[in-house]
Every structure is written in structure tokens, then in C-alpha cells.
Amino acid sequence: xxxxxxxxxxxFNIPEVYLPDFKLTEEELIxxxxxxxxxxxxxxxSGALEYGDEQIIFPVSRxxxxxxxxxxxxxxxxxxxxMGMLYYSCHDLTPLRSSNFFGNELKEIYYDRHHIxxxxxxxxxxSNHGKALIIDCHSFPTKPWPYERxxxxxxxxxxxxxxxxxxxxxxxxxxxxxxxKQGFEVDIDTPFSGSIVPMKFYEKDERVKSIMIEIRRxxxxxxxxxxxxxxxNETKHKIQWxxxxxxxELQKK
Numbered sequence: 001x002x003x004x005x006x007x008x009x010x011x012f013n014i015p016e017v018y019l020p021d022f023k024l025t026e027e028e029l030i031x032x033x034x035x036x037x038x039x040x041x042x043x044x045x046s047g048a049l050e051y052g053d054e055q056i057i058f059p060v061s062r063x064x065x066x067x068x069x070x071x072x073x074x075x076x077x078x079x080x081x082x083m084g085m086l087y088y089s090c091h092d093l094t095p096l097r098s099s100n101f102f103g104n105e106l107k108e109i110y111y112d113r114h115h116i117x118x119x120x121x122x123x124x125x126x127s128n129h130g131k132a133l134i135i136d137c138h139s140f141p142t143k144p145w146p147y148e149r150x151x152x153x154x155x156x157x158x159x160x161x162x163x164x165x166x167x168x169x170x171x172x173x174x175x176x177x178x179x180x181k182q183g184f185e186v187d188i189d190t191p192f193s194g195s196i197v198p199m200k201f202y203e204k205d206e207r208v209k210s211i212m213i214e215i216r217r218x219x220x221x222x223x224x225x226x227x228x229x230x231x232x233n234e235t236k237h238k239i240q241w242x243x244x245x246x247x248x249e250l251q252k253k
Contacts, residue, residue, distance in 0.1 A: 001250050002052035003243075004121050004134045005045050006196055009038035009062045018064060018102055023095050029063075034226040035091045036063060038139040044215060045137045047240035050247070052128075054121050058114055063087055063096065065106045067114045068136075068196055083147055085111060091145040119198040122208055133171070135243075136161065136195045136212040141223055148191065156187035157219055161195050161212030165203045171211055171250070178246040182238040215239070 012033050014022075022029060042057050049055060058067050066085055073079035082089035082096075086103055090096045118134075125132035140159065144151040158179045162172055172188065179186045195212035197203075217223050220235040 001131075001133065001247060002050075002054070002125055002129055003048075003247070004118075004125060004132060005049065005053065005055040006118065006134055006136045007038075007042045007045070007055065007057040008066075008068050008136070008196070009036075009138060010041045010057060011059055011061050012037055012039075013060045014064050015060070018106075021098050021102060022063075023098055024090075032063065032090050032096070033061060034224075035141070035145065037061065037226075038137070039217075039221060039226055040228065040232070041137045041139055041215070044139075044220065044236050044239055045135070045213075045243075047236055048243035050244075054125075056114075056118055056121060058110075060110055065110045067111055071107060071111060078147075081147060089147065091147055093146050115198060118196075119200050122198055122201060126205075126207055131207045132209065134196060134208070134210040136210060138192070138212060139215045139217050139220075140192060142216060142218045144191065150191040153190040154187050155191055155216060157185040157216050158187075159190060159192055159212075159214035159216075160186060160188050161193045161214065162189055163195050163197065163210055165206070166197050166201075166208060166210045167195060168209060171209055174249040175211060175213075175242075175246045178242040178249065181245060182242045184238070184242070213239075 024032060066087065069078060069085045070076040071085050073084045076084040078084055081093060086100065086106065088097045122132045142155060160172065160175060176186050192214055195210040197208060197210045201208040220229060220232045221227065222229050
């Protein structure tokens with residue numbers, strides 16, 4: 001079974017033309033990127049790629065535009081605290097951005113194009129295999145940031161985020177078992193829940209499945225400096241083997 005690995009928050013890139021819209025100094029922006037970026041996720045999951053898999057990586061920082069949010073603020077709960085498709089707040093809810101001057105441009109150039117690409121990849125998998133599975137790849141800090149809704153729940157080594165329509169019990173259980181086999185502590189929908197599905201298929205097409213994998217950052221990086229730690233390669237290999245076991249389990253059924 002081929003997978004689509006979705007990597008939405010790994011980039012530090014903010015094109016220079018958009019920098020004047022940010023209220024932070026250069027040094028402050030670097031610190032904010034380290035706190036808010038799911039650093040190295042494209043590398044952590046790259047070892048799990050097999051023939052027929054796809055990896056789609058969003059090319060700019062989530063601080064510029066977040067493709068995991070609904071485009072319309074009315075549909076996006078996080079817009080209430082200034083963290084919808086466009087972020088106006090930092091991780092600690094202090095001001096990040098000055099205006100919405102580039103809003104339509106950012107949506108068209110980055111948000112819309114990314115979602116079109118993801119939709120096309122799902123269409124291809126449905127055409128080639130009759131089904132599609134999106135693995136939404138993230139990481140999260142050891143301690144909750146002020147913007148997080150769930151500040152008191154468990155923060156396991158691996159959090160699996162599910163969707164009531166697009167995550168089957170079989171997928172949830174098989175992936176949980178695969179990570180536990182590698183010695184990880186696993187929890188479901190805590191501290192984060194949900195998993196991305198293109199709007200074309202959202203709550204409409206049961207052939208499209210999705211599950212989110214969140215890796216706790218202390219397993220692979222120094223959360224203050226953003227550098228890889230000594231456990232990086234071990235964690236990467238364990239993720240690779242967990243997904244391999246998960247794939248094999250699905251193929252048996």
C-alpha cells in the first residue's frame with residue numbers, strides 16, 4: 001500500500017519580500033521559528049518511504065501561512081487567537097504580524113497551490129490503488145506553549161491524531177502497536193487531534209484515510225537551540241521500522 005507523507009511545518013523559509021510585515025527582530029524571528037517549526041520532520045520520515053509513496057513538503061514557514069488551517073477564519077477555531085491560515089500571534093500570543101496586506105497573495109501562491117498538489121496526489125493514489133492514506137507528519141514540544149488548547153493532558157512520546165470519518169480503527173490500532181513495538185509511549189488525540197484531508201474528499205470519500213503522527217521533540221532535538229541531539233538517528237530508525245511494520249500489517253488485511 002502506498003502512502004502520502006504530508007510535511008507541512010518543517011520549513012524555516014520566509015521569503016525576504018514578506019519580512020517587513022513581521023514585528024519581530026531578526027533574532028526574535030529565529031527564536032520563534034525554532035519554537036514553532038516541526039524541525040527535521042521531512043528527514044525523520046524520509047527513511048520510511050518505499051516504492052509508490054509520495055512525500056509533499058510545504059516550502060515556507062507556517063509563520064507565513066499555515067496549510068493545516070482552514071482558509072476561512074469562520075471555519076478555523078485557532079483564528080480566534082490570531083493563528084488561522086495567517087498567524088498574527090506568536091507561540092506566547094504576543095504580536096507577530098502587522099497586517100493582512102499579503103493575505104490574498106499568500107493564499108494563492110502557497111496555500112492554494114499546496115492543497116491542489118495534495119489533492120492531485122490523493123487522486124493519483126485512488127486511480128492507481130483504489131484507496132489513499134495520508135500520514136500527516138508533525139512534532140511537538142515537551143512542554144505546552146501558551147497558544148495550545150490542551151495544556152494539561154498527557155504529552156506522550158508519540159501522539160496519533162485521528163479523524164472520526166477518515167481514520168479507521170484498524171489504522172489507529174495497527175499504528176499504535178507498531179510504535180509501541182519500537183518502545184515508544186503512544187497516546188491518541190492528545191495533546192493534538194485531527195489529521196489533514198483535502199476538502200474535495202473531506203467527510204465525503206471513505207477511500208481516503210488519514211492519520212497524524214506527532215513526535216515529541218526531545219526524542220530527537222535540542223528544543224532550545226534547534227540542533228539534532230544524540231538520539232536523532234536512533235529515533236529516525238525506530239520511526240522507519242514502526243511505519244514498515246504498520247505497512248506490513250495493513251497489507252495482511
